[in-house]
Amino acid sequence: MRFKPLTGFRDFYPAEMVIRRGIEAAWHRAAQNAGFEEFDGPVLESFELFAAKSGEEIAGQLYTFTDKGDRQVAMRPEMTPTLARMVGARANGLPKPIKWYCVPQFFRYERPQRGRGREFYQWNVDVIGSADPASDAEVISVAVDALKALGLTADDIVVRLNDRRFLSRMLKTLDVDEATEPEVLASIDKLERDPAAVKKLEERLGSKRAEKILSWCERFPIDEADELKPVLEACEDFGLGAFVEADFRIVRGLAYYTGPVWEIFDRARSLRAIAGGGRYDELIKSLGGPDLPAIGFGMGDVVLTELLRDKGKLPEDPGRVDVFVIPVGDEMRGPARRVITQLRARSLRADGPNAAIKLGKALKLAAQSGATRAVIVGPDEWSNTQVKLRDLNSGDESVVNVEEIERS
RNA sequence: GUGGGCGUAGCUCAGUUGGUUAGAGCGCCGGGUUGUGGUCUCGGAGGCCGGGGGUUCGAGUCCCCUCGCCCACCCCA
Numbered sequence: 001m002r003f004k005p006l007t008g009f010r011d012f013y014p015a016e017m018v019i020r021r022g023i024e025a026a027w028h029r030a031a032q033n034a035g036f037e038e039f040d041g042p043v044l045e046s047f048e049l050f051a052a053k054s055g056e057e058i059a060g061q062l063y064t065f066t067d068k069g070d071r072q073v074a075m076r077p078e079m080t081p082t083l084a085r086m087v088g089a090r091a092n093g094l095p096k097p098i099k100w101y102c103v104p105q106f107f108r109y110e111r112p113q114r115g116r117g118r119e120f121y122q123w124n125v126d127v128i129g130s131a132d133p134a135s136d137a138e139v140i141s142v143a144v145d146a147l148k149a150l151g152l153t154a155d156d157i158v159v160r161l162n163d164r165r166f167l168s169r170m171l172k173t174l175d176v177d178e179a180t181e182p183e184v185l186a187s188i189d190k191l192e193r194d195p196a197a198v199k200k201l202e203e204r205l206g207s208k209r210a211e212k213i214l215s216w217c218e219r220f221p222i223d224e225a226d227e228l229k230p231v232l233e234a235c236e237d238f239g240l241g242a243f244v245e246a247d248f249r250i251v252r253g254l255a256y257y258t259g260p261v262w263e264i265f266d267r268a269r270s271l272r273a274i275a276g277g278g279r280y281d282e283l284i285k286s287l288g289g290p291d292l293p294a295i296g297f298g299m300g301d302v303v304l305t306e307l308l309r310d311k312g313k314l315p316e317d318p319g320r321v322d323v324f325v326i327p328v329g330d331e332m333r334g335p336a337r338r339v340i341t342q343l344r345a346r347s348l349r350a351d352g353p354n355a356a357i358k359l360g361k362a363l364k365l366a367a368q369s370g371a372t373r374a375v376i377v378g379p380d381e382w383s384n385t386q387v388k389l390r391d392l393n394s395g396d397e398s399v400v401n402v403e404e405i406e407r408s
Numbered sequence: 409g410u411g412g413g414c415g416u417a418g419c420u421c422a423g424u425u426g427g428u429u430a431g432a433g434c435g436c437c438g439g440g441u442u443g444u445g446g447u448c449u450c451g452g453a454g455g456c457c458g459g460g461g462g463u464u465c466g467a468g469u470c471c472c473c474u475c476g477c478c479c480a481c482c483c484c485a
Contacts, residue, residue: 111481367446
């Protein structure tokens, strides 16, 4: 074959599509269960919309081109600017808090590796217009709900929670000034991956202060963390006690977070973060929207699929059809088509061979189709306007009217 | 952008010190006679051995270049 998908882009054959849809179904269900409404926006936006928020580094990872109207456009790499734009346009008319979610496809020109391509689907859940810590906990619970629905437990995953205000305040107690704070935060963020991060902290702050920070990372100073308490409390109420752990190493980039921040990891830490989010009270205004507090998270399909595969918990194939309808002899092919039509009209997934084949062969196809039952349309039964219903697992057969065939 | 690993059938891989017509398993297609499948059995299709150049009587195998893929770093909205 001459053509392959572009680097970092994926073909979804039916087997992969089953997985993706299974994950997406869990996302939709969890969000809707918590009263979130689905929205979406354009895949293509003006380049400036994204450039405004992001630095140069990020602009370099944008898929951009000039369209035929000479406009600089970009494929969306994230949802927040679009969300801010949409909320901004109707802010006065929307009841608060705004609880919205979406499952958009994103595009980022990056070097592909395990858990990361150049295109992916990401579940985004946001609450706009609530400053209450209960809302922070609620979005965490929505994220965990979806993962639980996919079969993951507190033995598999952990929500690591921190707070940007707490981080800043603790660093101030060490006399870390505002200018050096970003650097220090970046080092804390890297402590787990980069052995050099410790050294960097020591060089920047001296071994005494660095040690203090490392001790907080080792054992979270929960007694001093007033900023986190309301969120942790609400998490308990949402039944997240086994999932959530305060963790001083969670920083979440350097961007725009203003309060609680959190990431979900697999307990074994064999993968990058499954999800991440936090509070960003200033961002919407800075993007030209209304001055509303906001929180949200993103959960991508790529890492999650890897984890589910590792755990043997990939969504199961529901099969192509419910029943497979088989004519016995050529003269029964017409009646078989009518049976199929009746079944489909009643929303049973039904299929049959559109070819003259023998019964044995047709049953082989039935087994392959994923159907749990076969309907055999033979002259003997059809003369009484009946058919034979065969359970393909047990082999049990019974003669029934077509109307009696139910969804199993 | 930096570093490492790997390219043989749709998939997972074998292929001897360089030696005839490049193999296996799975998958796919077809047979194994009458209205009963999955197992089994027999057969079949499917390869520019990633591409180009070189060494050699002879290259999947050795050398060089190139392309592609994977992994880690960077970054992670």
